[in-house]
Amino acid sequence: MTRASCLLFAALLLCLLPACAQHPRRETLTSAEIELVRESAVYPVERVKLYTKFIEARVARIKDLTGRPRSDQRAQKLDDALQDLTSLMDELGSNLDVYSDRKSDITKALKPLSEAVPRWRAVVRALPGEAAFDISRKESLESADDLADQATRLLQEQTEYFANHKDEKGQEREDPSHYQPKP
DSSP, X not given: OHHHHHHHHHHHHHHHHHHHHSOOOOOSSOHHHXXXXXXXXXXXXXXXXXXXXXXXXXXXXXXXXXXXXXXXHHHHHHHHHHHHHHHHHHHHHHHHXXXXXXXXXXXXXXXXXXXXXXXXXXXXXXXXXXTTTHHHHHHHHXXXXXXXXXXXXXHHHHHHHHHHOGGGTTOOOOOGGGSOOOO
């Protein structure tokens, strides 16, 4: 019985080992930023502008870290900042998909976004190659490329759509799930 218990305990430890090896991922957004995103839930243009602002802040952080002397701590901070940047760009891309499907008029937010993404890409590309954050750098560049393509395509689609549907221009088309049913 003791031998079976030991084997069972060893098997349990082996199962838990991969979970212990992963370090917990911190939140990409601060609690204040999360609250701003929640408040902008029914205002697509504002939400896109917020994400653009948050991404700008992460890019500024990366630029700041780039100028510091090389160290393990700097490399870890750059890796974290790049992962945050990638997450935010991916989340913004998901929001753009939703707004595109709803035919929300977000052209006012897409123009500044289309201009900003090349700047973000340039900052990430300018990073000196270091093994500690090369994977995160590559993922950030891929997300930036995807977001640039998406923003350009969506701006063109929306410009054409709203040229043909002038009565719908300027509508944000809130998500009906945000509303409480009337009693």
